[in-house]
Amino acid sequence: MEELVDVLKRAQSAVLHAQYDLIQLRHLQDEGKEAIKTSADYVNNDALLHQLRAQSKQEDAVQHLERGVRLMRNLLKDPIQQKPNNNAVPQEAPQQQQQTERSEQELKINAVKQAMQRYIEGQRNLKQQWEWELHAKLTAKDDCIDEVRHNAADLVRRVTERRVLARALHKWRRRTASLVAGCERNIVAQELGRMRTTLAKSFAAARAVVVLRQRCFHRWHLQMMRSLMRKEQQKHEELSMKLQHAEEELQRQHDVLIEALDAKRPDAGLKLQRQQHEEILRLRSVVDGMVREFKERTDTYIRQQEELSQYYEERQAMLMEEVVIAEVRRQQQDEVLRCRVFETSKHKQWTEALCGLVADCVKEKALALYNEALAANNDSNQYCNELEALLLQQRHEVIESLKARVQELERRCAEAGELLDGCNNELHERNIVIRSLKETFSQRLLRVTTTQRMHGYWVLWQRHAEVRRQNRRLHDERIVAQQQRLVVMEEMDRRCIIQLEDSALKLVGSWRSCSQAEVLSEETLAELSETSTLCASLQEEVGQLRSYNAELLDTQNAQVSAWFASKLECLLEAEHARRMELRYSELRTRKALDRMTADHNTAVMRQKCAAMQVQLDNSLKQLHHVGALVAEYCARSAFNCWLLSTERRRHKRVADKTRSCITIGSVRSLDESTQHTISAPSKESGSLQMQPHHSGWDNASEVLLQRGQGVDQQSNVTNMERLRYSTTSGVSSSPTETCVRVGDVEQLMGVCHPPWTPLVAVSGDPHKSPGGIQLNSVMHFILAERDTVIEYTHNVASAVWSAAADAIVAQQCAHKAIVEELQQYQSFLEKRIAVSGAADAEAPYQQQEAADRIKFLQEQWEKSESNTNNLRLQLEQLQAQQEKERATQKRIESQLASVRESRDRYEKEVEVLQRRVGEQWEHNELVKEKLLASQQDIKSLQAKIEEEKNRYKEDVGALRRRIDEYKVQDEKAHQKLLDAQKQIESLLATLEEERYHHQVEVMKLEEQVEDQKLQEEKAQRAVDIASASQSREICMLRAETARLSAQLEEAQKENELNSALRDTIRQYERTLASLEKDVVVRTGEFSASLQTLADLDGFSNTLLLRHKQDVEQLFELSKVVGGSGGGYLIESAKAASEGQQAEEVDASTAEGTVKKQEQQNSGELQQRLSESQQLVDSLLSTLEKINEQHKKEVTELQQHLKEHRRREEKMQKAAAAARANYEREMCVLRAEGKRLTAQVEELMASTSTAEQKRELVGLETQKQLEEAHNEVKGLKTELKTMAMHHAIECDRLRTTVDEQRTTIESLKKGICGSHKDGTGYGLATGDLLQLMEEMVGLACEHTNEKAQLYLTCCAGEWFRQECIEGERRYSRGASELRECMELLLTTLGRTNAQYQKEKDDNEKQMEALQQLIRQQQQQNDAEQEAGAEEGCKRPTECPLRSSAGAEGGVTSSQPWLCCRCDSPLQRERSKAEVVQSIARYSDMLQQQHDKNRSRLEQLNKLVAQVDELMEYGRSLSLPEQ
Known part of the structure; x- marks a missing residue:
């Protein structure tokens, strides 16, 4: 009994220890997370020890309970054998003892039940926890999908916001452009109004000054005339007395001379008539020649003007055609753009609808998959539950069929072994399924990551694809071989375990059979034989069921794994497609935005170019109009000069005629003295012919002055109206208006023509006439307006350049932003790779490492985001620095532009100075000519005064002295002018030198700017090279990451081998579960055994x-x-003793056989244990090798990571060095910019000093010119007074002569009357009269002879002087003619050479433009072909490439669409070149127009010079004749 109590206590302690171990195991499982982080191997070993210990304790408890049952049976058998001797023992004691034992057994069983129930609840909690984790993972996956969808929606929203912002910006740009244009128009209108007001005020002030001067001059002139009239009256009274005496003497001489002439030269009248006829013929021929030459000249001028107008009209037509073609192309491009935008909008709507449908389908599919997975899981669980129910029912039937407790225990142990095998198979199959799922999922994840990472490196992937596939195949083959090896090893282990279990069962059976009673041995043997047969049959059935169940599980797991794999593939492919679609949609939107910005920029540029073209056309029309006016003015001035020369010649001829008429009159008076009746009317007619000439001249001069004043007023009024009309209406575009205006000018010139000639003849300065002043003012106004237009075009061009520069800067910023984003993405990928490598290197071998890895990756992501933010800040700082540098560059460029403008202004001012100097030179020449003419007039007047009045000699001498003084003063003024001209020339030379130095410095500045640009390009190239090297290193790193990922895959597979060990742990856990089930089942057995004991x-x-x-x-x-009966009893006792001996012998023989069998079984067990120990050692050695390899790989990975970090550090150092170099270069450039600004300031100071000097020189020259003008005016007034004196004296002489003639006629009539009366007094008076007439005739002849001698002498001397002066003038004029003709030829050759050169340059520029357009077309075609090839290679990824390629084909078939650049990142330089070409072409047109205008001016000047020289030659040829 004590032994039974000890056995039960041992069983209880074993159960308690097993319960404690199970509790410790559960604690270990709960604390698995911490154990994963600390030491996985130790935890795994500890869990194995706890499980093995609990299993061993449970087995010990079962053995103790079995032993206790045997002891109870023995104890029950002993009282049966001993009770016959103890009849007195009461029967109630064993019953009480049995009840106590039963109660104790029930307590123990209840304790065991509670322990197992706790264990079952713990396992159920673990299962619920696993289900909760799975549900959390699924929810996390759903959250990820939702987040992706939300991100896609956010991306679409951002794109729409960008589009809205782009549209708003476009509208704002349009409004600002319209506002700026309106403001500019208002400013121009205000400036024009101001100019009009200033011009009107200046004109009114000048007119008021002129009117005041005229009034003052008229008052002074009237006072002078009155004083002269008084003096002349006094002189007339004195001369009247003298003329009476002289008349008598002249009459006598006249009569004498007439008689002599009649006697000597009877045919003088015929000769005189013949000479007059010849002179008239000669004059007609001369006039006809002049008219012919004038016609030819006018025809050549008109032809030249027509040719020039035709050339400019053709050029204008060509430009208009080009403008129309450009406008048509622009309209076509706009239509194509509208079509593309409409197509893109349609495509976007379609893609959005498709994306919505795809998202809905994906959501429905995910829900369906989730529902199907839940249904499949429920079905599998239900099926497993049904199978388990069937197995339990079968087991229950088998238990009921079996009666023997030992056989039932053996059968149940066998069933437990079978269950263990089944569980192991199921675990193995599930592990295989999980491995396959993990492999597929990891492969899918790797594919997604590799596709995302290596999308841009498709070519490299194609190159290395075959190598990777081979490596994967080898790796899969290795894994399959390892799996097969493990399967074989597991089968061997199972066989060993089964053999050990069989041997253990046999030993247990032998031990139990030995311990049983002898009485029940035969029964048990029989029952054992029956039960063995039943067990064999049941084992066969169980094997069949197991195989069928395994087949069903394999098929189900295969179907489930295939289904899950296909669903996962579909989901991953859909996700990949969605991501790619989103990426391509973003790229398309970016390209569309770039295209829209490019189109907007091109449209703005076209509008600006059109506005500039319109302004250029307007300026060209204005310049054409001004050129026509200037040409007309030059023609009119030439015609006026010709009229002036003809008037002078006519005046000379008239003077000659008057002289000849005087001689002829004297001759006729002599003839009439003899013939009174005939000579009187001839004298009256001669006197009447002479009188109207002088009186007509005076009246004509007065009328001409009046008409000149009226015409001046009319011209002022018409010019004011013309200016108002031109300022209000502007320059018209049609050539008809220019023709009308030219006609108006011609009409006005024709109206003003008749009164100009005497004014020009009187004043000698046609440029100082009011009409010339108005024309000059008009010309200055139009030139000022042209300057304003040129400045406006220059401002527009600068605005265009600034807009183009801003566009280029924006494109560069966008390109840099994209590069920075790529660099950030690259750094992020590198950090992700490094983090993933480190995480994989440091990863433990548990399932929950994913959560820690995600946390670590999130931390790394946050760090990378912080790093990217820092990099962005650094990049923003660099961008700010670049913007500052650009601002400095713009400032330098603006300073250069201002310097260029100042240079242009200086050049213009120099040209104006040259023009003024030329005008002054021409004015001086005209003054010289006028002075010469005045000298000639003075000489003639002196001769006349000497002939008529000797008393004016003193006055004439005084006048000569004054004239000499004036000559000296004029020579001094001329010398001063020459000195001023020399000074101006020296100043011009200095200005030229300064301009040359300035140009040299500007060239240096431009070279420095170009060097700076080259340095920037070099820096950009270095950055590109660094980025390329970085990209190469990134490729290498990605290749290394791919290799490391392969190694990581191998490590993962090795980790899967480690997971196999974990699966063994799980198998042990399942064995514990089966033990729980056995304990639950054995509780029924214990209850059944208690019933049997009762x-x-x-x-x-x-x-x-x-x-x-x-x-x-x-x-x-x-x-x-x-x-x-005693003998019979003795015999029966002997027989019983013999039977007992025989039984003992049989028992001893049975014990010997059992011992032998036990020894054999123990030997076999030892052999099997040694074999299993060897296998375990080999497995441990392989595990150690695998761990060593894994450690080596981890060290290699760590080394690679260190190398990668070193490379990153090197790259960072290189970037820092590049930044330092860039900053150093920028400092040098800033210093150079400062130096250049200092030089520019010095140049500005020098130019300001030169301007001051030039202004001083101009003021001095202006003062000198004013002095010369004042002197000339004084000379003119003196000449006018002398002419008036001479005219008055001539009139007085005529009146006196007429009076004398009347007295003579009256006397003759009286004498005739006395003759008729016939008185002597009459005869005496007749004789006296005859004597008087004879005396008068002799006196007249004497005086005539003296006058003729004096005149012949004076004429000879004058003719000699004139011949000498004419030869000198002719030689000088001929030399000037030769020089002018040489200049004409050289200028014409130069202009032709310049025109040819400019034509060649224009042709070269047009060829360069055509080549540029061809290159752009070729680039566009190449890009389209590349796009088409990529579309053919990847038709599934980018379905819109085909449409883009089609559109590219359309554009290639239409060459005029190739000018537009598609991509701002690749086409930046083409846009800048197009803008430069447009600006260059506009500058070329402006230069061409300026050159044509300068050519026209030069030709007009040359024509005027040729006309003047020809007239001068003719004037020289006339005196020779």
């Missing part, structure tokens, strides 16, 4: 009662029989 107790009690009854009967029989 039956046995009852049976033993009945046996004891029967034994007692038999013993009592035997005693009674012994008492009845007595001694006779």
Whole structure:
């Protein structure tokens, strides 16, 4: 009994220890996360030890319980054998003992039940926790999908916002452009109004000054005339007395001379008439020649003007055609753009609808997959539950069929082994499924990551694809071989375990059979044989069921794995497609935005170019109009000069005629003295012919002055109206208006023509006439307006350049931003790779490492985001620095532009100075000519005064002295002018030198700017090279990451081998679960055994009662029989003893066989244990090798990471060095910019000093010119007074002569009357009169002879002087003619050479433009072909490439669409070149127009010079004739 108590206590302690171990195991499982982080191997070993210990304790408890049952049976058998001797023992004691034992057993069983129930609840909690984790993972996946969708929606929203912002910006740009244009128009209108007001004010002031001067001059002139009239009256009274005496003497001389002439030259009248006829013919021929030459000249001028107008009209037509073609192209491009925008909008709508449908389908599919997965899981669980129910039912049937407890225990142990095998198979199959799922999922993740990372490196992937596939195949083959090896090893282990279990069962059976009673040995053997047969049959059935169940599980798992794999592939492919679609949609939107910005910029540029073209056309029309006016003015001035020369010649001829008429009149008066009746009317006619000439001249001069004043007023009014009309209406575009205006000018010139000639003849300065002043003012106004237009075009060009520069800067900023984003993405990928490598290197071998890895990756992501933010800040700082540098560059460029403008202004001012100097030179020449003419007039007047009045000699001498003084003063003024001209020339030379130095410095500045640009390009190239090297290193790093990922895959597969060990742990856990089930089942067995024990107790009690009854009967029989029955009893006792001996012998033989079998079984078990130990050692060695390899790989990965970090550090150092170099270069450039600004300031100071000097020189020259003008005016006034004196004296002489003639006629009439009366007094008076007439005739002849001699002498001397001066003038004029002709030829050759050169340059520029357009077309075609090839290679990824390629084909077929650049990142230089070409072409047109205008001016000047020289030659040729 004590032994039984000890056994039960041991069983209880074993159960308690097993319960404690199970509790410790559960704690370890709960604390698995911390154990994963600290030491995985130790935890795994500890869990194995706990599980093995609990299993061993449970087995010990089962053995103790079995031993306790045996001891109870033995104890029950012993009282049965011993009770016959103890009849007095009461029967109630064993019953109480049995009850106590039963209660104790029930308590123990309840304790065991509670422990197992706790264990089952712990396993159920673990399962629920696993389900909760799975549900959390699924929700996390759903959250990720939702987040991706939200990100896509945010991206679409951002794109729409960008479009809205772009549209708003476009509208704002349009509004600002319209506002700026309106402001500019208002400013121009205000400036024009101001100019009009200033011009009107200046004109009114000048007009008021001129009117005041005229009034003052008229008053002074009237006073002078009155004083002269008084003096002349006094002189006339004195001369009247003298003329009476002289008239008498002249009459006598006249009569004498007439008689002599009649006697000597009777045919003088015929000769005179012949000479007059010849002179008239000669004059007609001269006039006809002049008219012919004038016609030819006018025809050539008109032809030249027509040719020039035709050339400019053709050029204008060509430009208009080009403008129309450009406008048509622009309209076509706009239409194409509208079509593309409409197509893109349609495509976007379609893609958005498709994306919505795809998202809905994906959502529905995900829900369906989730529902199907739940249904499949429920079905599988239900199926497993049904199978388990069937197995339990079968087991229950088998248990009920079996009766023997030992056989039931053996069968159940066998069933437990089978269950273990099944669980192991299921675990193995599930592990395989999980491995396959993990492999597929990891492969899918790797594919997604590799596709995302290596999308841009498609070519490299194609190159290395085959190598990777081979490596993967080898790796898969290795994994399959390892799996097969592990499967074989597992089968061997299972066989060993089964053999060990069989041997253990046999040993247990032998031990139990030995411990059983001898009585039940035969029964147990029979039952064992029956149960063995039943077990064999049941094992066969169980094997069949197991195989069928395994097949079903394999098919189900294969189907489920295939289904899950296909669904995962579909989901991943859909996700990949969605990502690619989103990426391509973003790229398309970016390209569309770039195209829209490019189109907007081109449209703005076209508008600006059109506005500039319109302004250029307007300026060209204005310049054409001004050129026509200038040409007309030059023609009119030439015609006026010709009229002036003809008037002078006519005046000379008239003077000659008057002289000849005087001689002829004197001759006729002599003839009339003889013939009174005939000579009187001839004298009256001659006097009447002479009188109207002088009186007509005076009246004509007065009328001409009046008409000149009226015409001046009319010209002023018309010019004011013309200016108002031109300023209000502007320059018209049609050539008809120019023709009308030219006609108006011609009409005005024709109206003003008749009164100009005497004014020009009187003043000698046609440029100082009011009409010339107005024309000059108009010309200055138009030139000022042209300057304003040129400045406006220059401002527009600068605005265009600034807009183009801003566009280029924006494109550069966008390109840099994209490069920075790529660099950030690159750094992010590198950090992700490094982090993933480190995480994989440091990864433990548990399932929950994913969460820690995600946390670590999130931390790294946050760090990378902080790093990217820092990099962005640094890049923004660099951009700010670049913007500052650009601002400095713009400032330098603006300073250069201002310097260029100042240079242009200086050049213009120099040209104006040259023009003024030329005008002054021409004015001086005209003054010289006028002075010469005045000298000639003075000489003629002196001769006349000497001939008529000798008393004016003193006045004439004084006048000559004054004239000499004036000559000296004029020579001094001329010398001063020459000195001023020399000074101006020296200043011009200095200005030229300064301009040359300035140009040299500007060239240096431009070279420095170009060097700076080259340095910037070099820096950009260095940055590009660094980026290319970085990209190469990135490619290498990605290749290394791919290799490391392959190694990581191998490590993961090795980790899967480690997971196999974890699977063994799980198998042990499942064995514990099966043990729990066995304990639950054995509780029923224990209850059944208690029932059997109760039956046995009852049976033993009945046996004891029967034994007692038999013993009592035997005693009674012994008492009845007595001694006779003693022998029989002895024999029966002997027979019983012999039977007992035989039984003992049999038992000893059975014990010997059992011992032998035990020895054999123990040997076999030892061999198997040694084999299993060897296998375990080999497995441990392989594990150690795998761990060593894994450690080596981890060290290699760490080395690679260190190398990568070193490379990153080197790259960072190189970037820092590049930044330092860039900053150093920028400092040098800033210093150079400062130096250049200092030089520019010095140049500005020098130019300001030169301007001051030039202004001083101009003021001095202006003062000198004013002095010369004042002197000339004084000379003119003196000449006018002398002419008036001479005219008055001539009139007085005529009046006196007329009076004398009237007195003579009256006397003659009186004499005739006395003759008629016939008185003597009449005869005496007649004789006296004859004597008087003879005396008068002799006196007249004498005076005439003296006058003729004096005139011949004076004429000879004058003719000699004139011949000498004419030869000198002719030689000088001929030399000037030759020089001018040489200049004409050289200028014409130069202009032709310049025109040819400019034509060649224009042709070269047009060829360069055509080549540029061809290059752009070729680039566009190449890009389209590349796009088409990429579309053919990737038709599934980018379905819109085909449409883009088609559109590219359309554009290639239409060459005029190739000018537009598609991509701002690739086409930046083409836009800048197009803008430069447009600006260059506009500058070229402006230069061409300026050159044509300068050519026209030069030609007009040359024509005027040729006309003047020809007239001068003719004037020289006339005196020779």
